[in-house]
Amino acid sequence: MADTILTTSVAEAVAILASGGLVALPTETVYGLGARADDSRALARIFEAKGRPADNPLIAHVASIEQVGDVVLSIAPCARDLMERFWPGPLTLVLPVREDMPSQLTAGLQTVGVRMPDHALTRAVIKALGVPVAAPSANRSGRPSPTTWEAVREDLEGRIDAILQAGPTTVGLESTVVDCTGDVPVILRPGAITLADLQSVHPEARQRRPDEAAHRSPGLRHRHYRPDAEVRWVGPFDTDASGTGEAAPDPTEAKHAASASYIGLHDPPDPLRYVRIEIAPSLAAYARSLFHFFRLSEADGVRSIHCERVPCEGLGQALTDRIDRASGSE
Ligand code: TXA
Ligand code: MG
Numbered sequence: 001m002a003d004t005i006l007t008t009s010v011a012e013a014v015a016i017l018a019s020g021g022l023v024a025l026p027t028e029t030v031y032g033l034g035a036r037a038d039d040s041r042a043l044a045r046i047f048e049a050k051g052r053p054a055d056n057p058l059i060a061h062v063a064s065i066e067q068v069g070d071v072v073l074s075i076a077p078c079a080r081d082l083m084e085r086f087w088p089g090p091l092t093l094v095l096p097v098r099e100d101m102p103s104q105l106t107a108g109l110q111t112v113g114v115r116m117p118d119h120a121l122t123r124a125v126i127k128a129l130g131v132p133v134a135a136p137s138a139n140r141s142g143r144p145s146p147t148t149w150e151a152v153r154e155d156l157e158g159r160i161d162a163i164l165q166a167g168p169t170t171v172g173l174e175s176t177v178v179d180c181t182g183d184v185p186v187i188l189r190p191g192a193i194t195l196a197d198l199q200s201v202h203p204e205a206r207q208r209r210p211d212e213a214a215h216r217s218p219g220l221r222h223r224h225y226r227p228d229a230e231v232r233w234v235g236p237f238d239t240d241a242s243g244t245g246e247a248a249p250d251p252t253e254a255k256h257a258a259s260a261s262y263i264g265l266h267d268p269p270d271p272l273r274y275v276r277i278e279i280a281p282s283l284a285a286y287a288r289s290l291f292h293f294f295r296l297s298e299a300d301g302v303r304s305i306h307c308e309r310v311p312c313e314g315l316g317q318a319l320t321d322r323i324d325r326a327s328g329s330e
Contacts, residue, residue, distance in 0.1 A: 004153065005162040010121060013164045014128045017042075022049060024138040024152040025061075025125060026166035027117035029090045029174050029191070030145035030291070031152045032061065032135030033160060034125075037071060043104035043134055049159040051141045057107040058134040059092050059175070060114045063126035071105075071112050071132050073098050078202055079180035085201050088118035090175040090192045105134055115175055121166055137174060138163075144227055144291040144326070147172050151295055172288035173318050178205075186212070190318040192287070227294040227305065229261075231326040235308040237266040261297040263289065264308025276300055283315050290322060 007013060013023045017034060020042040025034045033050065035042035037060045047054060060071045065083055068075060072095040075083075079093045097105070097112035106112050114132075117123065126133050137145040140155040147169045156163075176191030178198065185198055185205040198205035261276035262268045265286060271277060278293055280286035290307075297305045307323045310316040 002158075004157050004160055006149070006153075006165055007162055008165050010124045010128065010164070013125050013162060016161050017125070017129050017133065020045075021161035022046060023125075023161060024146075024149070024156065024163040025119075025122045025133070025135060026149070026164060026169065027061075027119045027122055027135075028088075028169060029117070029171045030147055030169055031138040031149065031163075032059075032117075032122075032133075033138035033152075033156070034061070034122075034133040034135040036129065037105055037132040037134040038102065040102035040104050043102055046134065046136065047104065049156060050136065050139070052136065053141065055107050056136075057109055057113065058105050058136050059177075060105065060112055060132040061122070061126055061135050062114060062116050062132050063123045064116070067126070067132055068095075068114055071098055071101055071114060072096060076180050078185055081201050082178065082180070082185065082198065083116070086193050086197070087116040088123065089116070090118070090171050090173075091115060092175045092177045092189075094177065094179045094181060094188065096181060111179075111181055113177060119166070121164060125164065142226055144294045145174055147288070147292050151292070154295070168288075168292070170288065171284075172290060172292070173322060176318070179208075190321050192315055192318065194314045194317065196314065226326055226328075227298045229294075229298055229302050230304045231294070231323060231328075232304060232306055233309050233323065233327065233329075234262070234268070234306040235264060235266070236310065237264065237268060237308060259302050260304040260306055261293070261300065261302045262306045262308070263293045264306075265310065266308060268306070268308070274306075275302060283310060283319070286310065287315055287319050290319065294326070 023034050025032050092113040092115040094111050094113050138152045146152045149163050149165045171192045176193040177189040179186040187207050262274045263278045312320045
């Protein structure tokens, strides 16, 4: 394939998508790899470019609530409430899919994930195209999601038609995915819209149970978010947290002391051992930086990325989920 075009032009992005091309697009969560949702050949190219397993469905991105009807059969009242409250924003709703949608969009399921991204450029693209845009995260399958256009280029140069260039993403973790096909909204993937946020609209909203995971959210079956370095939990190092510090250092690791990096909310007890340290001023900043930090650490050639543990609630739940999966502990 020819070189990937870098552009800041909405019109150019629209023209490429209209003719069945693949364009990486900025969103508030992570960059997505876009193709028109009604074009099965373009959708097949997404799976090829990413090396994505064929059983992992895509998210359809819309520019308005009216456009949701282009991909779904019906919108349950509870889903409409969530759209009205949280869109545009980092919330994907799983709803029954229209029968005329290409099977690549849903990986053969009867449902489809839909969201309205909170990014003016990308909404302008979708609006001008006039068709919803299917977009998984714009990384090679299994790699950390891209939070900059440069990260997209690192993974997909020469494999996609264009990248719509914009700034780094502001949330940094992928959207909350919520199943709205049953009686109550069920979180399939945690994100920046938290359980408490959902419960403020629908008090009965809940997490998925572990036994529900595999069939409800196919993406959970696959390897995810792994940089070319081991990712592990450490800490927490909050001085108020009693007795929960890191276990004694592993002696076999001492010889690699100069090849680890650290990200967290607090100073690590042994800063000299790290070649790269990022102390995030808030949980939101930790989330925003995580995937970029993985990639920077990888470029440093570190063997081990140490992530400070955070309480598994609110945004901390999404962070914990991504770090668990990157570390292979889920
Ligand atoms: O923030 C995001 O959601 C980003 C940006 C680009 O919008 N997109 C993203 O897409 O993270 P992707 O493909 O990397 O993750 C989509 C997740 C997967 O875990 C997939 O299994 C789940 O959504 N999903 C999509 N359609 C589904 C469906 N019909 N039922 C259950 N889960 C679904
Ligand atoms: Mg992804």
